[in-house]
Amino acid sequence: MRLSLLSLLSLLHFFTFVPHGVWGAVLAIDYGSDWIKASLMKPGAPFDVLLNKDSKRKMQASVAWKRDDRVFGQDAFNLASRFPSDSFSSVKYLQAAPFDSEVANYYTTIQTANLVPTSRKTVAVEQSSGATWSAEELVAMQLSYVKSLAESYMGGEKVRDVIVTVPPYYSQFERDAVVDAIEISGLRTLALMNDGTAVAVNYAMTRTFTKPEIHVVYDAGASAIKATVVQFAPLDAGGKKKSSVEEGTQITVMGVGFDRKTGGTEMDRRLREILVDAFNAKHGRDVRKDKKGMSKLWKEAGRVKAILSANSEAVAQVESVAWDLDLRTKVSRDTFEKACADLKGNFARPIHDALANAGLTMANVSSVVLTGGSSRTPMIQAAVKAAVGEDRIAQNVNADEAAVLGAALHGASLSRQFKTKNNLKVSDMATYDVQASYLAAATSSSARPRSITTLVFPAGSRAGTKKTLTFKRKEDFSISLDYKSPVAPGFPSRILEAELTGVAEGIAELIDRGAIDPVVKATLTLSESGFVSVTDAIVFGEIKDDSLTGKIKGLFGGNSNTEDTTTESVTNQPPRETEESSSTSESVSSASATAVPSAETTSADDPASTTTLFSTVLPSPSADPKKKENTIALNVTIQFTTIAPMTVEEKKEARSRLRALDAEEATKTRREEARNTFEAYLYRLRDLLDPDNVDTPFKTCSQESERRAISEKLDESFGWLFDKGDLAETSQFLDKRIALEALERPIIHRYQEIEAFPKALNSSQMWNWSTRLFLNEARANVTAETEAGIPSKWTWEELDGLEKTLKEHEVWLNEWVEKQKKVKPNEDPVIETTEMKARAKMLEQHLQRLVRRKVPKVKKTTSTPTATATESATESATNTDEAPTSTSTPTAGSSHDEL
Numbered sequence: 083m084r085l086s087l088l089s090l091l092s093l094l095h096f097f098t099f100v101p102h103g104v105w106g107a108v109l110a111i112d113y114g115s116d117w118i119k120a121s122l123m124k125p126g127a128p129f130d131v132l133l134n135k136d137s138k139r140k141m142q143a144s145v146a147w148k149r150d151d152r153v154f155g156q157d158a159f160n161l162a163s164r165f166p167s168d169s170f171s172s173v174k175y176l177q178a179a180p181f182d183s184e185v186a187n188y189y190t191t192i193q194t195a196n197l198v199p200t201s202r203k204t205v206a207v208e209q210s211s212g213a214t215w216s217a218e219e220l221v222a223m224q225l226s227y228v229k230s231l232a233e234s235y236m237g238g239e240k241v242r243d244v245i246v247t248v249p250p251y252y253s254q255f256e257r258d259a260v261v262d263a264i265e266i267s268g269l270r271t272l273a274l275m276n277d278g279t280a281v282a283v284n285y286a287m288t289r290t291f292t293k294p295e296i297h298v299v300y301d302a303g304a305s306a307i308k309a310t311v312v313q314f315a316p317l318d319a320g321g322k323k324k325s326s327v328e329e330g331t332q333i334t335v336m337g338v339g340f341d342r343k344t345g346g347t348e349m350d351r352r353l354r355e356i357l358v359d360a361f362n363a364k365h366g367r368d369v370r371k372d373k374k375g376m377s378k379l380w381k382e383a384g385r386v387k388a389i390l391s392a393n394s395e396a397v398a399q400v401e402s403v404a405w406d407l408d409l410r411t412k413v414s415r416d417t418f419e420k421a422c423a424d425l426k427g428n429f430a431r432p433i434h435d436a437l438a439n440a441g442l443t444m445a446n447v448s449s450v451v452l453t454g455g456s457s458r459t460p461m462i463q464a465a466v467k468a469a470v471g472e473d474r475i476a477q478n479v480n481a482d483e484a485a486v487l488g489a490a491l492h493g494a495s496l497s498r499q500f501k502t503k504n505n506l507k508v509s510d511m512a513t514y515d516v517q518a519s520y521l522a523a524a525t526s527s528s529a530r531p532r533s534i535t536t537l538v539f540p541a542g543s544r545a546g547t548k549k550t551l552t553f554k555r556k557e558d559f560s561i562s563l564d565y566k567s568p569v570a571p572g573f574p575s576r577i578l579e580a581e582l583t584g585v586a587e588g589i590a591e592l593i594d595r596g597a598i599d600p601v602v603k604a605t606l607t608l609s610e611s612g613f614v615s616v617t618d619a620i621v622f623g624e625i626k627d628d629s630l631t632g633k634i635k636g637l638f639g640g641n642s643n644t645e646d647t648t649t650e651s652v653t654n655q656p657p658r659e660t661e662e663s664s665s666t667s668e669s670v671s672s673a674s675a676t677a678v679p680s681a682e683t684t685s686a687d688d689p690a691s692t693t694t695l696f697s698t699v700l701p702s703p704s705a706d707p708k709k710k711e712n713t714i715a716l717n718v719t720i721q722f723t724t725i726a727p728m729t730v731e732e733k734k735e736a737r738s739r740l741r742a743l744d745a746e747e748a749t750k751t752r753r754e755e756a757r758n759t760f761e762a763y764l765y766r767l768r769d770l771l772d773p774d775n776v777d778t779p780f781k782t783c784s785q786e787s788e789r790r791a792i793s794e795k796l797d798e799s800f801g802w803l804f805d806k807g808d809l810a811e812t813s814q815f816l817d818k819r820i821a822l823e824a825l826e827r828p829i830i831h832r833y834q835e836i837e838a839f840p841k842a843l844n845s846s847q848m849w850n851w852s853t854r855l856f857l858n859e860a861r862a863n864v865t866a867e868t869e870a871g872i873p874s875k876w877t878w879e880e881l882d883g884l885e886k887t888l889k890e891h892e893v894w895l896n897e898w899v900e901k902q903k904k905v906k907p908n909e910d911p912v913i914e915t916t917e918m919k920a921r922a923k924m925l926e927q928h929l930q931r932l933v934r935r936k937v938p939k940v941k942k943t944t945s946t947p948t949a950t951a952t953e954s955a956t957e958s959a960t961n962t963d964e965a966p967t968s969t970s971t972p973t974a975g976s977s978h979d980e981l
Contacts, residue, residue, distance in 0.1 A: 107124035108243050108245065109493075112280070116171075118224060132232055142154075145224055145227075148164075165210070173221055173224075179204060242270050244264060245492065247489050275489050280485040282333050287487075306340055307344050340435070358376075387459075391460060397412050449475070449476040514541055548607045557586055561579070562579045563615070582602065620714060753815070756815040803818075832909075853925060860876055875935040
């Protein structure tokens with residue numbers, strides 16, 4: 083249907099003037115082991131990094147408790163030296179980590195926290211008070227803190243959608259933990275994005291590619307080193323017809339390499355060991371036994387490493403490390419690099435691994451883009467330059483902010499609330515081999531069950547695709563999804579198990595419909611966010627068509643085992659129950675631009691056993707609706723037998739705990755604000771009562787008795803504050819202040835009246851003068867109009883009434899102004915400015931009613947034929963000797979008849 087011009091203009095007008103709050107915002111968070119960066123995409127707001135309360139562009143990834151007070155960021159990190167059991171940093175290491183895993187053990191070497199197992203066999207931390215918090219809850223606290231910063235920046239508007247960056251090596255277990263933390267914090271997952279891919283988006287934001295280019299994004303972070311091979315190509319490449327819609331950049335991830343054990347944190351740990359050995363050698367005591375001392379040395383190691391990045395030597399100096407013993411030692415860059423000598427081979431290995439996965443060499447690479455805080459470390463830069471060549475090193479992105487800015491732009495493109503200027507299409511890939519395993523169909527009751535394992539999503543598979551497995555089954559069965567090899571030491575291989583039920587009933591029903599050899603089809607998905615699952619299962623069978631059309635179709639190659647091999651986007655939500663599972667279909671994700679491998683068939687040894695067909699998604703729902711008769715939906719139940727994500731109930735409980743903390747902290751904040759405000763008010767009053775302050779407005783407008791009463795109340799309030807202020811409630815601070823304000827209010831009122839009186843008097847006199855001027859002119863006009871027989875806007879009675887109001891106002895004003903002049907500054911005024919304004923307003927309204935009066939219309943009179951003829955004759959006689967001219971102007975209210 084074609085829109086009319088008026089309808090189109092109305093539609094444009096609607097989208098132009100819809101309030102920004104209707105469209106909402108998208109929050110992007112780059113959650114790292116050491117630092118958190120955030121960016122907010124909001125209509126009408128500049129696209130930049132979100133600042134914290136200290137106006138810093140990044141915040142420490144730490145949360146701590148100072149007794150009962152919870153703090154975040156740099157304050158929390160600094161508290162580790164005082165409260166080592168209540169300050170938690172580098173929590174990223176613990177996401178979904180099994181309690182007995184290698185990474186959990188490693189965490190105890192870099193942090194002083196006490197680790198305890200959860201009911202899910204993952205890791206939680208224990209405070210000195212005995213309270214325990216899971217890693218998901220600690221991360222959720224930090225995400226909630228970032229959310230509050232964003233909402234404060236937006237003036238109180240709520241933030242809901244978030245996109246979070248994760249390392250490409252994150253397994254499904256760790257991605258589940260991130261999503262759990264997001265949901266606990268009160269946010270909604272728009273997508274998870276690999277941080278290397280996010281940097282690639284940021285790199286392409288301000289660039290145009292006329293031909294395909296291949297670059298390596300090298301990310302040296304705190305917890306790991308990663309390399310991502312990315313191809314940038316124009317969207318119209320690959321045989322597509324160029325059009326204005328297709329112009330843009332296609333970003334395709336071709337290979338990934340990583341080292342989970344090498345990063346800035348490991349270098350900090352080794353540098354701290356240098357400081358520990360120096361302290362132990364000097365004082366003959368082992369500082370490793372003192373948590374506070376180890377926390378102080380950890381902080382100092384980070385400072386010294388930053389200095390060694392630009393200098394050959396640095397002095398480490400820490401007072402009272404432990405047992406009142408200080409440390410002062412000199413650390414050279416050579417000593418530090420010798421301690422990290424075994425790591426040098428790991429610095430560049432991710433680049434080679436990523437190129438090998440992509441099937442490329444350095445000859446195909448245009449540049450290596452450095453990002454990540456540890457990329458500034460000289461030994462890492464030297465290793466990368468030696469591996470790829472100094473001419474290929476590119477430092478043209480912000481090492482700290484590229485990932486979060488790229489994620490924010492990608493999040494905006496996923497949201498329906500934004501239309502981005504740069505058309506950037508992203509195609510990511512799977513990092514690990516994912517295989518499906520299931521038991522073969524039994525050929526006899528005595529046959530031994532055989533397990534079949536098939537690779538379904540090999541490493542390098544395009545994210546956002548589906549595959550369908552076809553089984554010749556007659557009974558219920560299960561499909562297990564596993565990583566081909568463990569993703570990290572201590573992590574399991576089993577991802578999930580999907581139980582398919584209702585097979586026998588579905589087959590029986592299809593056979594009743596006339597289906598021939600029904601089969602089971604299970605759909606497996608690899609989402610844009612890196613989640614794999616069995617999302618759908620049906621029983622399918624061709625129903626014999628005895629019509630002539632059906633026979634011809636069967637004669638010329640109709641085959642029930644063939645399917646379309648198309649690629650579709652799949653939801654970013656993880657394969658588990660969520661509180662918003664009904665709304666997951668609304669998630670928008672970027673379509674993959676690379677097709678999945680062509681269909682292939684894997685059979686068991688016995689032809690009668692299971693046959694597995696690999697393809698992409700089932701035919702689109704927009705196809706022939708009659709095909710619905712060929713399918714029966716099966717029930718798919720997902721079970722997690724290894725590292726299970728948090729259940730809905732567990733997340734609700736965790737959210738309740740966090741909300742209780744937030745409510746308690748809000749109460750404390752209000753109490754502290756009330757106390758601080760009350761205390762400041764007391765000191766202000768004390769300054770006003772100071773005998774040295776003589777000629778002040780307070781002294782001028784107050785009486786001795788009033789100052790004495792305030793002084794007595796002030797002394798009482800100071801005594802109460804010092805004695806009971808620590809235990810007082812918010813309401814008590816407010817009550818005490820109200821009592822003092824009641825004594826001070828009359829003084830403040832007098833001063834305010836003295837300040838406002840001249841302006842109110844001038845306003846009243848101005849209206850008197852304006853009214854007098856109007857009356858003089860109006861009376862003259864009415865007199866002239868009466869003599870001319872012209873109707874007037876006003877009557878004499880109305881003007882007399884206005885003059886009466888004016889005189890009453892003038893008499894009242896003169897009388898009370900004279901009385902007010904006799905009042906002293908420390909006495910209450912006899913005339914209030916509010917009353918002066920009210921009386922002047924009455925005079926103003928009376929005047930405006932007459933000024934705005936419209937001229938009355940003159941009634942039309944019907945001209946007689948005789949009068950018309952007479953006027954015509956007169957005009958003819960007049961125009962005989964003169965040229966035609968217009969000699970009169972119609973007055974207001976006159977009318978002329980057309981001839």
